[in-house]
Amino acid sequence: MIGAAICIFIFYFGLLASLLFSASLKGFWESLLHPSTLFSIRLSLIAATLATLLAVAIGLPSAYALSRFEFRGKRIVDTFLEIPIIMSPIALGASFLVFFNTPLGEAIQRKGIFFVFEFPGIILAQFATIAGLATRLMKTSLDEISPRYEAVARSLGSSSWQAFYRVTLPLSFRGLLASVILSWAKAAGEFGATVTLAGAMPGKTETMPIAIFTALASANIEKAIVLILILVFLGLVALYAVRFTGKIYRYD
Amino acid sequence: MIKIEGLTILLGSFRLKDFSIEIAEGEFHFLLGPTGSGKTLILESIIGLHKPKKGKIWIGEKEIQTLPPERREISYVPQDLALFPHLNVRENILYGIKAKNHSLKTYEEYVGSLIQVMKVGHLLERYPANLSGGEKKRVALLRALAPKPKLLLLDEPLSGLDPSIKFEIQQLLKTLHASFHPTVLCVSHDFEEAYLLGDKMTIFIDGKVEQVGKRDDVFLKPRSQKVAQFLGLKNLYRGKVLSKEDFDQRWILGINGLRFSVPGSACQDQMEAGKEVDLYIRPEEVMILREGKSVKESLKKNIFEGKISDIADRGRHHTILFQDKEEKIFFEISIPNYAFRNLDLSIGKSVKVALRDESLWVMS
Numbered sequence: 001m002i003g004a005a006i007c008i009f010i011f012y013f014g015l016l017a018s019l020l021f022s023a024s025l026k027g028f029w030e031s032l033l034h035p036s037t038l039f040s041i042r043l044s045l046i047a048a049t050l051a052t053l054l055a056v057a058i059g060l061p062s063a064y065a066l067s068r069f070e071f072r073g074k075r076i077v078d079t080f081l082e083i084p085i086i087m088s089p090i091a092l093g094a095s096f097l098v099f100f101n102t103p104l105g106e107a108i109q110r111k112g113i114f115f116v117f118e119f120p121g122i123i124l125a126q127f128a129t130i131a132g133l134a135t136r137l138m139k140t141s142l143d144e145i146s147p148r149y150e151a152v153a154r155s156l157g158s159s160s161w162q163a164f165y166r167v168t169l170p171l172s173f174r175g176l177l178a179s180v181i182l183s184w185a186k187a188a189g190e191f192g193a194t195v196t197l198a199g200a201m202p203g204k205t206e207t208m209p210i211a212i213f214t215a216l217a218s219a220n221i222e223k224a225i226v227l228i229l230i231l232v233f234l235g236l237v238a239l240y241a242v243r244f245t246g247k248i249y250r251y252d
Numbered sequence: 253m254i255k256i257e258g259l260t261i262l263l264g265s266f267r268l269k270d271f272s273i274e275i276a277e278g279e280f281h282f283l284l285g286p287t288g289s290g291k292t293l294i295l296e297s298i299i300g301l302h303k304p305k306k307g308k309i310w311i312g313e314k315e316i317q318t319l320p321p322e323r324r325e326i327s328y329v330p331q332d333l334a335l336f337p338h339l340n341v342r343e344n345i346l347y348g349i350k351a352k353n354h355s356l357k358t359y360e361e362y363v364g365s366l367i368q369v370m371k372v373g374h375l376l377e378r379y380p381a382n383l384s385g386g387e388k389k390r391v392a393l394l395r396a397l398a399p400k401p402k403l404l405l406l407d408e409p410l411s412g413l414d415p416s417i418k419f420e421i422q423q424l425l426k427t428l429h430a431s432f433h434p435t436v437l438c439v440s441h442d443f444e445e446a447y448l449l450g451d452k453m454t455i456f457i458d459g460k461v462e463q464v465g466k467r468d469d470v471f472l473k474p475r476s477q478k479v480a481q482f483l484g485l486k487n488l489y490r491g492k493v494l495s496k497e498d499f500d501q502r503w504i505l506g507i508n509g510l511r512f513s514v515p516g517s518a519c520q521d522q523m524e525a526g527k528e529v530d531l532y533i534r535p536e537e538v539m540i541l542r543e544g545k546s547v548k549e550s551l552k553k554n555i556f557e558g559k560i561s562d563i564a565d566r567g568r569h570h571t572i573l574f575q576d577k578e579e580k581i582f583f584e585i586s587i588p589n590y591a592f593r594n595l596d597l598s599i600g601k602s603v604k605v606a607l608r609d610e611s612l613w614v615m616s
Binding site: 146149153155156158162167 | 328
């Protein structure tokens with residue numbers, strides 16, 4: 001069994017090592033500092049961060065409600081959180097395109113924000129992919145904190161909001177932060193929904209994963225490798241950050 | 253004075269109707285009932301975590317059932333204590349005072365004396381994870397009392413503790429109550445807990461208040477067989493009133509074909525011939541008669557001959573199982589160790605027992 005675990009490690013490590021093997025140092029810097037690469041990196045970081053903030057803003061209250069209250073339709077809401085997980089990202093993106101062709105969708109685009117093939121489209125696509133996941137992960141972290149802490153805090157004079165930010169929030173902070181980081185990493189790596197809704201326009205909607213795809217399509221292996229390595233690096237940093245939060249915020 | 257009137261809770265399959273209770277200021281009141289009888293739900297309704305269907309709650313003159321928990325001035329110590337793990341003992345203790353924006357200065361002396369009585373002065377900088385079970389209990393009690401609540405709610409405060417810690421906490425609760433006189437409502441399923449700590453108790457079984465009274469009243473004069481059974485009382489017998497003895501206001505009961513003479517003062521309700529009743533014989537009030545010694549007149553009413561069928565050493569006393577010679581009834585008799593030795597009892601030995609009037613109680 002340990003052998004199987006080692007096999008998995010070798011499998012993934014080999015994959016990463018092949019990237020390093022194929023990259024040349026000179027080409028690496030050249031591709032990295034190329035304006036289009038820098039643009040993709042910046043675009044990805046900003047979009048993923050905004051999508052994550054949005055997902056937290058809506059997901060955290062939802063997660064709290066799902067974790068603490070009983071209400072009609074709770075089961076259905078809970079099931080729907082998994083929609084982006086069972087739905088292929090490209091199907092999700094395509095659904096958006098269909099939606100923006102309905103009268104309501106058109107009205108939104110006309111009078112509000114333009115999403116299709118625009119920057120807000122990236123955020124919307126990424127948000128759609130991670131909102132369910134973020135809510136589910138945050139709900140799990142909140143579930144771990146006994147509601148009794150809040151009950152006691154309230155009996156001692158805290159309002160429900162104070163009880164949340166003085167007691168439940170610090171106690172679940174580790175789990176919540178980990179949820180946010182993982183959601184962010186997932187948003188940063190999102191491809192299917194983004195490319196379908198926002199397109200792959202260089203200098204406009206080309207996020208890192210999309211740039212990898214276009215680089216490969218135009219046989220620019222050097223650039224593809226650079227972008228892959230950066231994505232892997234960001235992912236590893238995120239994972240490490242999750243582990244690290246686990247170490248500092250421990251009370252038991 | 254804390255008063256709850258007509259509390260009605262409907263939650264899933266749980267139904268509580270018209271629950272009422274009164275707790276005088278400074279009283280240590282026990283709400284006793286079997287596990288799963290909805291006691292915790294009652295507590296949560298009093299705190300304000302659960303919205304009851306109906307009912308009013310007064311603290312003094314103030315009606316509080318519509319207020320949110322933070323404005324009720326009711327502190328709560330749950331069974332699992334819920335000490336805030338991210339705050340040290342000092343911060344835990346001061347949480348309530350700070351949450352209410354009270355000035356720490358005005359509470360300094362009071363909290364200081366609480367800390368002294370609870371002996372937690374050396375623990376203030378520690379975190380809950382580094383406290384023993386007994387220490388946690390003390391901190392939780394202190395945290396609840398620090399903001400001077402109008403009512404302190406305790407949920408099974410002594411359950412799940414090692415015997416030695418149990419004794420320590422029990423003493424502490426006594427001292428605490430004696431020195432600070434908080435009004436306490438304590439929920440428990442353990443009669444022993446209530447017996448050791450409570451002034452007054454409400455017995456709550458199957459969603460109904462069965463009896464309210466002073467500790468000894470409840471223990472010595474349970475209102476119904478249900479209460480007696482819940483209290484774990486031994487020697488409960490179902491029988492019938494046969495007749496009235498024309499002198500002395502006594503009644504004759506027939507149980508398993510045996511006759512018992514019971515004084516009117518030991519009967520809870522009006523008696524009449526033919527009525528079905530429950531007789532409770534208090535194990536500690538039954539006398540085993542010494543051979544050859546003359547028997548007092550007052551004991552002659554209920555004397556039974558038989559033999560000892562079992563003996564159990566309970567540590568502080570012995571429990572004797574007595575069976576009458578016609579093999580119609582068993583009594584459990586509880587006697588102090590010295591009496592046990594003096595009487596030289598053994599299994600199978602023939603003895604005579606007398607039921608003193610104090611040992612009899614009739615419920616209907």
